[in-house]
Amino acid sequence: MIIAGMVKTSLIDFPGKIATVLFTPGCDYNCFYCHNRELIENVEDTLDINEIEAFLKKRQGLIDGVVITGGEPTLHKDLIPFLLKIKQYGYMTKLDSNGSNPEVITACINAKAVDYYAIDYKAPAHRYLEIARGNADVEQVKRTIQILIDTRQFFEVRTTVIPQLSIEDLIQMADELPTVPKYVLNPYTKPSLFLEEDQELIEMPPYSESQIKEFAEILKLYQPNMELIF
Numbered sequence: 243m244i245i246a247g248m249v250k251t252s253l254i255d256f257p258g259k260i261a262t263v264l265f266t267p268g269c270d271y272n273c274f275y276c277h278n279r280e281l282i283e284n285v286e287d288t289l290d291i292n293e294i295e296a297f298l299k300k301r302q303g304l305i306d307g308v309v310i311t312g313g314e315p316t317l318h319k320d321l322i323p324f325l326l327k328i329k330q331y332g333y334m335t336k337l338d339s340n341g342s343n344p345e346v347i348t349a350c351i352n353a354k355a356v357d358y359y360a361i362d363y364k365a366p367a368h369r370y371l372e373i374a375r376g377n378a379d380v381e382q383v384k385r386t387i388q389i390l391i392d393t394r395q396f397f398e399v400r401t402t403v404i405p406q407l408s409i410e411d412l413i414q415m416a417d418e419l420p421t422v423p424k425y426v427l428n429p430y431t432k433p434s435l436f437l438e439e440d441q442e443l444i445e446m447p448p449y450s451e452s453q454i455k456e457f458a459e460i461l462k463l464y465q466p467n468m469e470l471i472f
């Protein structure tokens with residue numbers, strides 16, 4: 243398994259759990275507001291997997307779970323064996339994904355490799371490719387979410403409220419998905435690293451917390467399990 247970054251202890255990445263966060267390199271999307279651009283552009287700079295496994299073994303009993311995030315973890319062929327190894331060490335597992343690989347999510351479910359999923363939903367269907375770029379295909383993301391619902395997994399859907407999304411876009415997004423167990427709105431913050439041609443997009447002023455709270459109240463009509471992350 244290729245791991246390009248690690249946060250040893252996090253209280254915010256796995257709901258209700260103390261977690262170690264592992265970052266995989268590479269992504270099939272190219273969101274202009276990506277906060278992990280060094281991960282999606284530089285897939286060579288990796289950590290020693292033996293050291294990571296030794297760290298996890300040493301911290302058994304002190305940490306509840308391990309979050310695999312990216313980049314896009316489902317692009318890595320040895321993801322499931324790695325998740326199962328982490329579970330063997332006694333950790334709960336959380337997988338963050340852009341939802342682009344429903345087949346891999348199905349395989350994770352079949353292998354019982356993941357305890358909690360977080361799936362991004364980035365834009366209304368008609369703007370998905372414009373916002374997420376790369377190989378983004380909204381139908382794959384919707385399939386992923388439907389599979390998680392049908393198989394009764396623990397999961398959340400997350401939307402970063404970038405300034406390019408209007409309230410009409412957000413309503414459409416909430417409305418075009420089936421009801422999910424948890425729909426999280428994240429505020430947009432400017433990434434430190436971005437493409438030069440995206441400067442204008444990056445500099446657009448973000449919505450305020452109070453605006454996002456107002457949006458959340460409206461969106462609850464479509465997704466009742468709405469939560470905010472501030």
Ligand code: SF4
Nearest residue numbers: 269271273276313340
């Ligand atoms: S899907 Fe996530 S990791 Fe990939 S480019 Fe978008 S924000 Fe970055």
